[in-house]
Amino acid sequence: MRLRPYLHYVSNTKSLEELWSAHCEKMAEYGFDRLLYGFTRYRTDTSLGDPEDFTILTNHDPEYTSVFLGEGLYFHAPMTRWALANEGAGSWRLVGEMFDCRELTPHEQKVVAFNLKMKVTAGYTISFKSVSARSKGAIALTAKPGMSQDAVDAIWQEHGRDIHLMNNVAHLKILTLPYSGPNRALTPRQLEALEWVGDGKTTQDIAMLMGLTTATVEKHLRLAREALSVETTAQAVLKAAMVNQMFVLEA
Template sequence: MKLRAYIDFLCGAHTLEEIWLEHVKQMKAFRFDRLIYGYTRHKTKTSLGDPEDFVILSNHSSGYVKGFVNSGLYFDAPMLQWALENEGAGSWRMVHEQMANKTLPPQAQKVIDFNLKMGVKAGYTVSFYSASERFKGAISLAAEETLSQEEVDEIWAKDGHDIVLMNNVAHLKILTLPYDPPNRSLTKRQREALQWVGDGKTTQDIAVLMGLTPATVEKHLRLARETLSVETTTHAVLKAALHNQMYVVEP
């Protein structure tokens, strides 16, 4: 699929699943066959936020995801640290140079050892533009295991501009789509109650609008807070809105 056709596809896509499947296919055509995409809207100076609130998409093996993401190993990854401080595309050559110069911190070296063990040796990282200090998104593009970093850099010299553009447009599209993190999916009633709160309605108003008792409305709001792991209804509205869960078109 050429660049223009891919952008046309993204404009008409309706789910994260269809975008991700096609994006993996497109990157594989450039010989980047294992990807990890992620973003957070809850970054601080010392944290990326609650991992359960991350949007994470990957086609790596379950073993790699478990070891790299679920165990928290990702936080010490040299290219993630680079992405937090930079925007644009970064070659993994810089990591190879740090390894050669023996300047990698011990924690970062553990990440590299794990990657080498899993066949993740060469690639690029694209760090997306952030409009807020609380927001950060990036994608890791691991090249085919048989490729050296020199060969990957040659691919990038030829097609890097298109690859960056395709990843940026896919990222912007993903930001517009609903994302339900595991164990944090709202029910239709919980979502509707939060919508009315977002519209400035009181519990009494919402009860009339939904045809429920005030106590039942309070129950839906309490369960929504528990589902989203927040303490206040205002925070629940904000978190649901950030993940585009508020005004979802029902199938």
């Protein structure tokens, strides 16, 4: 798929699964066969927020993600440090330069050693522009095993502008699509009840509108709060809207 047809296709996708499949396939054409996309709305000076609140998309092997994500190595990755301080595209050659200059912390050295073991050694990271100091999105494009950083940099020299553009468009589209995350999907009834709450309706109003008992409405709202890991129904409404599960605007 050429650049313009790809951009048209991605711009019109209706689900993250459809978009991510197409994006992984397209990036593989340039030699990037493993991708890791992450976005948070809860960044602070000392944290990226609760990992359960991240938007994470990847086609890495579970053997890699169970450690890199599951054990929190991502927070100490040198290119994560770079992405938090910069916007744009960064060559992983930076990691080698930091190593040579003895700028890597012990935690970062541990990440580099793990990546070497898993053949995650050459690639590029794109840090997306943020509209809020609390939000940050980035994608790591890992080159095929055996590819050198020199070869990757040569590909970027020729096609980097197009690759960067495609990732920017994919990122912007991802922000408009529903994302449930692990075990976070809401049922249609839970969503409907939350939407009525967002419209200012009381539990009694919602029961009448949905043709249910108040006890059943309260059950739907409780399960929605549990699925979204929040304490109040107001928080559930806000969180469901932020991850595009309700009140979705067409992009």
